[in-house]
Amino acid sequence: MPELPEVETIARGLAPQVTGRTILGVEAVRPSVLNVSGPDLADAVVGRTIEGVRRRAKLLILDLDRPLHLVFHLKMTGRVWAGSRREVPQTHTHVLFDLGEDTTLYFRDVRRFGYCRVLSTPALQDWDFFAGLGPEPLECGCEDFLKRIRGRRARIKGLLLDQRVVAGLGNIYVDEALHLAGIHPARKAADLSGRRLADLHRAVTTVLSKAIDLGGSTFRDFLNASGQPGNYQDEFMAYGRSGQPCKKCKATLKAVRVAGRSSTFCPCCQPAGSTGKS
């Protein structure tokens, strides 16, 4: 489940491997993950040069000349990496880009929830989802963060997961940030003081920065552009630790369902009722 730190890790690893390369050929094994047909994808991108690799929210974006953009959403199990042209494609590898010099860019997704789209710059900007994304959490100042959340009646976890509020967080890093800030996931934003929300803003920044430093989290199948796992999973305070002791206070972590997601929290550090600090 690549979230912001995992996609950032992939983008940073991929950039030096593919920037400046020209796409010589395309093999669309399963065009259903594309927004165009296989031949149309080839028409659009063969001969184009990759000018850069970047991330926006959880999207991995390869900027091509012309200009065009290859946009990947990895959803739960998607993976993008550059390998040898002679690498035997694993099952569920849906699209291959021949970059010459014995390099192929692979897009693989076991569950096939992810996708690869080719878009012109205007089409990218007109894409409702893309245009509606909130600010990058690591570039969002505390004032802007508060303005987007303070006073709203929705539960704080739901707001943090909403990509239009802040873009790039998923279930893992929301649970981690809420634990660090000492806020129960089901608290209503309107019941949290500006001071508590400022704590939360700082917690989001801290958690994401450290996760990027450690190359993301691997607890199931995330691998970066070089095939290496991340190391942040060892830092998890909350996510996936239901029934285990809180690393801060030893209380037993509990799991509840908030905003339709399983949410793990510490009943002691993240009290449900009061606005008091942990």
Next chain:
DNA sequence: GGGATTGTTTAAAT
């Protein structure tokens, strides 16, 4: 074979 898994969209409710 049913349940769990997730990010996003859509529809319904407030």
Next chain:
DNA sequence: GATTTAAACAATCC
């Protein structure tokens, strides 16, 4: 109309 919540969906693994 804006905000919020719930359900649906994609496909696979265990």
